[in-house]
Amino acid sequence: YKEVAFVGRSNVGKSSLLNTLVNNYKIAKVSSEPGKTRSVNFYLINDKFFMVDLPGYGFAKVPFKEQKRWRDLIEKYLKERDTLKGVFLLVDSKVGPTEKDKQMKDWLDFFGIPYVVVATKVDKLKSSEKQKLKRKVEEGLKDKNLEIIPFSSKTREGRVEVLKRIERLLEA
Numbered sequence: 171y172k173e174v175a176f177v178g179r180s181n182v183g184k185s186s187l188l189n190t191l192v193n194n195y196k197i198a199k200v201s202s203e204p205g206k207t208r209s210v211n212f213y214l215i216n217d218k219f220f221m222v223d224l225p226g227y228g229f230a231k232v233p234f235k236e237q238k239r240w241r242d243l244i245e246k247y248l249k250e251r252d253t254l255k256g257v258f259l260l261v262d263s264k265v266g267p268t269e270k271d272k273q274m275k276d277w278l279d280f281f282g283i284p285y286v287v288v289a290t291k292v293d294k295l296k297s298s299e300k301q302k303l304k305r306k307v308e309e310g311l312k313d314k315n316l317e318i319i320p321f322s323s324k325t326r327e328g329r330v331e332v333l334k335r336i337e338r339l340l341e342a
């Protein structure tokens with residue numbers, strides 16, 4: 171099976187996004203390590219492809235050893251997956267991109283993995299903030315040429331766009 175993965179800092183809204191996307195779909199959770207919050211979870215969607223839930227990053231309080239474990243886990247995952255067709259990098263649109271988001275983005279560039287930025291929780295933005303969203307994300311990630319999908323699990327804005335983007339990544 172081909173797969174697409176989802177990654178972002180803790181609390182970015184990843185679980186909510188995954189639930190919003192697969193609502194009405196047939197889902198089977200294929201693997202996980204019980205009791206481990208920081209592991210890679212695979213969901214088989216409609217018997218067709220995997221959605222991969224990568225553990226969240228970016229809690230400053232997390233001990234260095236734990237952060238290293240996270241980096242090793244993600245690096246191993248990104249390096250070895252020839253079935254990985256693309257990554258959705260979630261960024262909180264209210265907070266804006268963090269240093270860790272930038273590192274993740276640089277990593278994806280380094281490995282040559284196609285990715286799309288999903289700006290989460292856009293329902294929290296005023297319309298003036300929403301207009302500046304693309305520039306804010308591009309400035310934070312230091313890249314003027316990013317594909318960004320505004321998303322809200324509250325209003326479901328962006329759901330169809332993300333699903334279509336998944337289809338296209340899987341076709342490529």
Ligand code: GDP
Binds near residue numbers: 186
């Ligand atoms: P995760 O840690 O990345 O899996 O994040 P969650 O999906 O658990 O969401 C973290 C917090 O953000 C929760 O309190 C959610 O209710 C809230 N949240 C998630 N998505 C949205 C959204 O689209 N809009 C708003 N306003 N809040 C959201």
